Amino acid sequence: MSDDRRYDGDFREVTEDFSEPEEIEIIKESGEESAGGSSADEQADGSGDSPEETEKDAPDEKYCVICHRSSRKAGKLVDIPGGMCVCTDCLQKGFDTMQHSGINLNESFGIFPPFITSDNIDMDMLGTMHQPKKKKKTKPVKKLTLEDLPAPHMIKAKLDEYVIGQDRAKKIMAVGVYNHYKRILSEPAKDDDVEIEKSNMLMIGPTGSGKTYLVKTLARLLDVPLAMTDATSLTEAGYIGDDIESVVSKLLAAADNDVERAEHGIIFIDEIDKIAKKKNTNQRDVSGEAVQQGMLKLLEGSEVEVPVGATNKNAMVPLETVNTKNILFICGGAFPDLENVIKERLTKTSTMGFQSELKDRFDGDKDILQQVRMEDLRQFGMIPEFLGRLPIVFALESLTEDMLVEILREPKNAILKQYRKLMEIDEVKLTFEDEALHAIAAKALERETGARALRAIIEDFMLDIMYEVPKDKNIGEVIVTRALVEHKGAPKIIFRGQEYDLGS
Known part of the structure; x- marks a missing residue:
């Protein structure tokens, strides 16, 4: 091995001429180790580099002055005056700390501190860092006035x-x-x-x-x-x-x-x-x-x-x-x-x-x-x-059977209107007989939970209808009968062009 040798910052012994296939000796502070080996700590944390990587990357290696990570681990580094480098993670943390401390970066330094310019920083590398958050546009709310107050x-x-x-x-x-x-x-x-x-x-x-x-x-x-x-x-x-x-x-x-x-x-x-x-x-x-x-x-x-x-x-x-x-x-x-x-x-x-x-x-x-x-x-x-x-x-008054029937079909968003809308999507007409509505109301009164029981009762007998109807594209109308509500019969099915009763 040649006598002209130099040492880098990691105490690695490197030859001046890298073209010579001579063995590279690595000297450790704690003692000698065989060539091409690595310390136990480096093997434990998986950070040990092979001799080939060390020999190839050591001359151009850069380290962050804050976290001391190399460019291979931290990514591309930002050059700052004095021959120092800073990784983007530490740079972002610095910006966040200054903002939380009440320092306005735009008023104090412009957008970035003076030692960081477009010449020594890759703006594409920083991505969307420090872009101001867009405020959600809220619709103007009209305030209630005495003229708009309904009687x-x-x-x-x-x-x-x-x-x-x-x-x-x-x-x-x-x-x-x-x-x-x-x-x-x-x-x-x-x-x-x-x-x-x-x-x-x-x-x-x-x-x-x-x-x-x-x-x-x-x-x-x-x-x-x-x-x-x-x-x-x-x-x-x-x-x-x-x-x-x-x-x-x-x-x-x-x-x-x-x-x-x-x-x-x-x-x-x-x-x-x-x-x-x-x-x-x-x-x-x-x-x-x-x-x-x-x-x-x-x-x-x-x-x-x-x-x-x-x-x-x-x-x-x-x-x-x-x-x-x-x-x-x-x-x-x-x-x-x-x-x-x-x-x-x-x-x-x-x-x-x-x-x-x-x-x-x-x-x-x-x-x-x-x-x-x-x-x-x-x-x-x-x-x-x-x-x-x-x-x-x-x-409030207690609900009667007639009131429950009106609740089923009269309001703007009545329950029956909701189910009819669901069936119309499948191009099927849904019809409820009057006796069926009274049977639903009578069942709801027995449960003593008011109008909340109506949806549960309808969902019970409508389950099979909503499951079977999409299978057959020839079905044009479904009629809900009292027998179906009381689980004693089946609904009337009208096919496109003819009538058919499942209960017959």
Whole structure:
């Protein structure tokens, strides 16, 4: 081996003339090792290079001054003054750190620091690094004005297109909403000392009677932000669950974080009966009476700080101040066993004598909830302070068989219209006999889940029809009969050009 030798930064012994096929000796700090070998550490982490790679790449090897990775591992490096190089990963981390520290790169350095120019950096290599994020274009929202506010009879007419029955409940809601928005949209006179109170509502009705659907339709009609939440998830502040202010943060999110628009929105709290006072309990009622007490200020109107984009407050989430003075609160609940409380009040008189009341007089009355009073709700478990902030209390009617039949076919998005649309895609006409509709309604009444049972019943007998019909392109019409609904027969099938009954 020649005496003219030099050492590179990795203590590799390299010959001056690479054309000579002489063996390359590698000298390690910890001792001698055989030629062409590698250390145990390099073998362990898989970073050891073969002698051929070392001999070929060592003279042109570049290393990042920050992470000390070679160009073979880090990719193409960026040259900076002083004979140093930086990999793109470290360069990106540096940019991110400066941005998080509040340094504006465009104002301080232009786009990049002064030592990085287009001459010594490959812009294609950086790709889309440091391109500003495009903001989503939001459609301009038209604010509700007093001139655009529909009258109560127009609100009820719109509700009639989607909700069957419940005329009294729709009138109460139409008048209450109309008065509420008149209150916040009208400009009070300077010498007027009269201040109109909020008209928060409490809806009572059995499950499936249309409480949630009424509120959804109302918010869509007025084009105001709507937040819907479940009272079962609310707990007193400091306990596991959603804080009471989370209902306001959901409304703020529904208004695209526009505080002014959110303050004119509607909050619907469902299952409000689940926060009634727990009876015969020896522990703190964090999800019952405590929630009612915490909601008093929200219902009456106060300024609360709510987190943006989250339901709980913490140091990493920004806060916005929202005034709930002009927010309409609508609470709804089924209030099970409230009928027994009303019956007990109505039958307090003696069962003997001329003015006696029979104990079973109201057992068959399905609309007994219409006779509800504040004292009944207090006995159920609602505190008087909470009920005092819900001045409008009304109950929805129980659904009858005729009402369920109308629900099947009358509304704009009726269930039958949805199934007909599905069959029309296959170019098949779907027809329901009147007796079949009454059979569906009768089955729904037996399940005691209101209008929610209709979809499940129809899906049960329509399964075979929707499975078999696409097989035969000659089928032109399917007629649903009462026998099919009761699982005692088959539907009538009309082929294109002739009629055929599967039950025959």
